[in-house]
Structures are given as C-alpha cells and as structure tokens.
Amino acid sequence: MPLFQYKGRNQRGEAVRGHLEAVSPDAVAAQLMNSGVIPIDIGVAQVREDVFAGLKARLAASTRITLTDLSLFSRQMYTLIKAGVPIMQALRGLRDSTQNPALAKVIISVGESLDTGLDLTSALRRHPQVFSPLYVNMVQVGETTGSLQEVFLQLAIYLEREKDTRDRIKSATRYPMFVVAAIFIAIFIINLFVIPTFAKVYAGFKIELPMATQILIASSNFTVAYWPVILMTIITAVFALRYYVRTPEGRYRWHKMKLDIPVVGKVIYKATLGRFARALAVMMKSGVPLVQGMTVISRAVDNDYISDRIVQMRDGVERGETIARTAAATGMFPSLVIQMIAVGEDTGSVDELMFNVAEYYEREVDYDITNLSTALQPILIVFLSIMVFILALGVFLPMWDLAQVARKG
Structure with missing residues (x-):
C-alpha cells in the first residue's frame, strides 16, 4: 500500500502530522476521523534516496533495545509523570535525551500513535518486539486505575532485577564455557599438528605401538584427512540445532534440558x-x-x-x-x-x-x-585431567618402551 503524509488537528486543537499506509487518501481521512483527528492536508509521502540517511536508519534498526534501556525509560517515565509532566511532553523529552537510536525511533512512533488518538497501552502494543505482554498489561492497568506512575516504578524495579540476575548468571557461566571451548580447540589442534609429528617418529622405530597410541594416531589420521568435512559437519550441526530450537517442540525440549544441566x-x-x-x-x-x-x-x-x-x-x-x-x-x-x-x-x-x-x-x-565457579572447578579439573592423561599415555608409552629396550640392549 502507498504511504501518505498528513497534517491535521486533534481533539485538543493541537497540530499533528505523520504518515499512514492506506489504499487511498479517502481511506487515510476516514482513519484519521475515526481516531479523532481532523485532516487538513493529505498527500503521497515523498521518498528521497539519501544514502547517508539510509545507512543511519539501518544502523538504528540494528541497535538492540536492552533491559537497561527499558528500565531507564520506565524510571524516567515514573519521574516525569510524578512531577506532573504530560505524557506527550514526557515522550518528547525522552526522545531527545535517549542515547539509543532504536529506542528513540520507538518513542517517536509511540508519540505519533498518541497523536492519532490511541491510548498509551495500544501505542505500546504496536511494538511487541520491545514491550513484552507483561509490560503492556501493567501499563493498561495503570491507565485504567490512574496509577500509571506507580506501575512504571514497579516495572523499572522489575527490569533492573531481571537485568542483574541475567548478568550474574552469564558472568558465572562464562569462565566454564570458555575453558571447555579452549579444551576442544586444543584437542583439535593436537590431533591436526602435534600427534602426526610423533607418529612419524614412531614409524621410524618399527616397533609395535601400545593400543592407546594406535587409537590416538588413528584419530589424528582421520582428523588430518577429513578436517574440512569435520568442520563443515560441526557448522551444519550448529545451524541445524539452532533451527530446531526455534521450532515449538525443539524450544520446549531445549528449555527443559537446560534445567537438567548439572550445577x-x-x-x-x-x-x-x-x-x-x-x-x-x-x-x-x-x-x-x-x-x-x-x-x-x-x-x-x-x-x-x-x-x-x-x-x-x-x-x-x-x-x-x-x-x-x-x-x-x-x-x-x-x-x-x-x-x-x-x-x-x-x-x-x-x-x-x-x-x-x-x-x-x-x-x-x-x-x-x-559458589557456581567453586562447584564447577572440580568438574573441569577432572575432565581436563582425563584428557591430559589419555594424551600423555598415548604419546609417552612408546618412549617408555624404547627406553626399556635400550636398557636391555
């Protein structure tokens, strides 16, 4: 549908302007009249190709609106409403002061929706990717009961606690995840570069290798021969898992499995x-x-x-x-x-x-x-010790056998 720009006056006599998508100017006029706005001028919006503006819009769209942004927005709304500032004026002030361009864009859209006669709840509901059902429903209750400022305060406190809890969990699990990832990368590098060197040395001695060493060399040979296939398989598995997790069944299973992870x-x-x-x-x-x-x-x-x-x-x-x-x-x-x-x-x-x-x-x-890091450290140490023991056993057992042969000779 084409985009129209309009000018008009709301029920308070204030001048309003904005953009609407509709099939015709008559449809725009009917929509404005239904929302309590008297149209003065309606025309097709002129879309200008501006590379800089387009790039700026893309950057603004790619910026995420975090829990910190929402909690700060809620606390500022509480302060301004408590001080007696009208909602439209409060939104204009927050639009000019926010440092997040994506949030500023959302605030502008909410203000335009209020200009067309919508209430704050309906305006927020137009942005489900930003305002959760919990947020919107609480604002609706605040508007209905006349306690909007208390609702915004409760939302600010709730979002701040939510942010703090998530950050603490991420901080506690970051170190174990980094250690596990480093271990697997090290194993891959050892299989690809270190064990082949030892295998060439052992091949020159023409002795029967221990079973542990044979397994390590076979694993290394497989990795060297098929590492592109292994890498592509891992990447494909990651993307397939991410796709499955986004399905209703996969999301349910993943959320249930997360709760069963040890510690x-x-x-x-x-x-x-x-x-x-x-x-x-x-x-x-x-x-x-x-x-x-x-x-x-x-x-x-x-x-x-x-x-x-x-x-x-x-x-x-x-x-x-x-x-x-x-x-x-x-x-x-x-x-x-x-x-x-x-x-x-x-x-x-x-x-x-x-x-x-x-x-x-x-x-x-x-x-x-x-105590999470303290609880995870023994598990990581045991896992790392087992891996080091297997590698050391496979690499140094042939050397021990050679030393025994040399002593007998």
Whole structure:
C-alpha cells in the first residue's frame, strides 16, 4: 500500500502530522476521523534516496533495545509523570535525551500513535518486539486505575532485577564455557599438528605401538584427512540445532534440558521461578486479575517448560482451586514456598507473599551464583585431567618402551 503524509488537528486543537499506509487518501481521512483527528492536508509521502540517511536508519534498526534501556525509560517515565509532566511532553523529552537510536525511533512512533488518538497501552502494543505482554498489561492497568506512575516504578524495579540476575548468571557461566571451548580447540589442534609429528617418529622405530597410541594416531589420521568435512559437519550441526530450537517442540525440549544441566540448571531454574514470582506479585499489586496475570506471565517467562506449569496453575485457579494447591500440583515449588503461598491466601496478602517467594529464590540464586565457579572447578579439573592423561599415555608409552629396550640392549 502507498504511504501518505498528513497534517491535521486533534481533539485538543493541537497540530499533528505523520504518515499512514492506506489504499487511498479517502481511506487515510476516514482513519484519521475515526481516531479523532481532523485532516487538513493529505498527500503521497515523498521518498528521497539519501544514502547517508539510509545507512543511519539501518544502523538504528540494528541497535538492540536492552533491559537497561527499558528500565531507564520506565524510571524516567515514573519521574516525569510524578512531577506532573504530560505524557506527550514526557515522550518528547525522552526522545531527545535517549542515547539509543532504536529506542528513540520507538518513542517517536509511540508519540505519533498518541497523536492519532490511541491510548498509551495500544501505542505500546504496536511494538511487541520491545514491550513484552507483561509490560503492556501493567501499563493498561495503570491507565485504567490512574496509577500509571506507580506501575512504571514497579516495572523499572522489575527490569533492573531481571537485568542483574541475567548478568550474574552469564558472568558465572562464562569462565566454564570458555575453558571447555579452549579444551576442544586444543584437542583439535593436537590431533591436526602435534600427534602426526610423533607418529612419524614412531614409524621410524618399527616397533609395535601400545593400543592407546594406535587409537590416538588413528584419530589424528582421520582428523588430518577429513578436517574440512569435520568442520563443515560441526557448522551444519550448529545451524541445524539452532533451527530446531526455534521450532515449538525443539524450544520446549531445549528449555527443559537446560534445567537438567548439572550445577548450572539448578541456578537457571531458581532464577526463572524467582522472575515468575516477582512478575506475578507486581501484576497483582498493580491490580491485574490473577488469571490474566498468569496468562501474561506464561507467555513472557522465557521458558516453555515452566510456562506449561504456569498454565496448569492458571487452569487450576480458573476451576476454583487455591494457588497453593495448584502450585503443589505442578511440582515447581518446594514445600516451604507452598506454605508461604497458603498463608498469603489465608491472610489476603498473596502479592506480599509472592514478593517473599521472589526474594527467597533471588537469595538462593545469589548464593548459588557466588559458589557456581567453586562447584564447577572440580568438574573441569577432572575432565581436563582425563584428557591430559589419555594424551600423555598415548604419546609417552612408546618412549617408555624404547627406553626399556635400550636398557636391555
């Protein structure tokens, strides 16, 4: 459809302008009138070929909007709304002050949507790649109840904690992943360059090699002869795995498998449950109905396996069961947490108890992350020791045999 540019005035008499896609100028006028904007001028948008502008737009589109950007945006919106600044003026100020061009573009689009008469919730919902269902639903509740500033504050706190948890997990797992990758690269290089040199030396002695050495030499010969095939197989397997993980079945299996990884899986599981508990507490405190809140969080929890368990809890609550009973049926929470939830239901303070559950898991995650490197080091040392032992056995056993023969001679 062609792109039209328009000028008009909204219900407050303010001048507005923007762009809309439609089949004709009449369709643009009808769309503007339905949104409360009186059109003054409508024309086909002139698209100019500007290499620099196109490059700048591509760079802006490729810039990622991080959790830090969203938490800062939420906290600034809270501060400006609390100070009595109108939303349109607040968005203009944030658009000019943000350092992320992609976020600035989104803010401009949100402002244009508000100019056409949409509410803030509908404007944010047009950018699902930036604002999650959790974010949009909480803003909707804030607009409905008149507590938008408190909602933005809760969102800022939630996003900051989410960012901190993810960064701590990445930091704790970065070193073990680097060590494992370095070990496999070293093995590949040894097979490709080091063992062939020893094999030539042993071939000149014309002696029977130990089984361990024969296996190493056979592995090295295979690597030298077929290393392009091996490399292409690895690359193909990586891309095939990434494609499979993006399918619904593959994504579910991968998310479930992540939780079963020794040592690390336990940390990921607790961190995900902590995010679920805090998100649910924030939504309930903001006035979102329990069933709706669970539905939104099940889509935004970023783990399909746990998402299924949350849906089970939601279905149980819809049938009239208590949260504690549905939580126990999923097997997600320990008995201590279930007891806390039951007390919250009895006292009418489920949101506060869910905050306590979130803090419980966050403390557990902090402790586990602090000790994660210590727990992984013995596993890495044992793995590395086995690899070194196998290589040393295969390389030095023939030398030992030669030394024994020389002594007898």
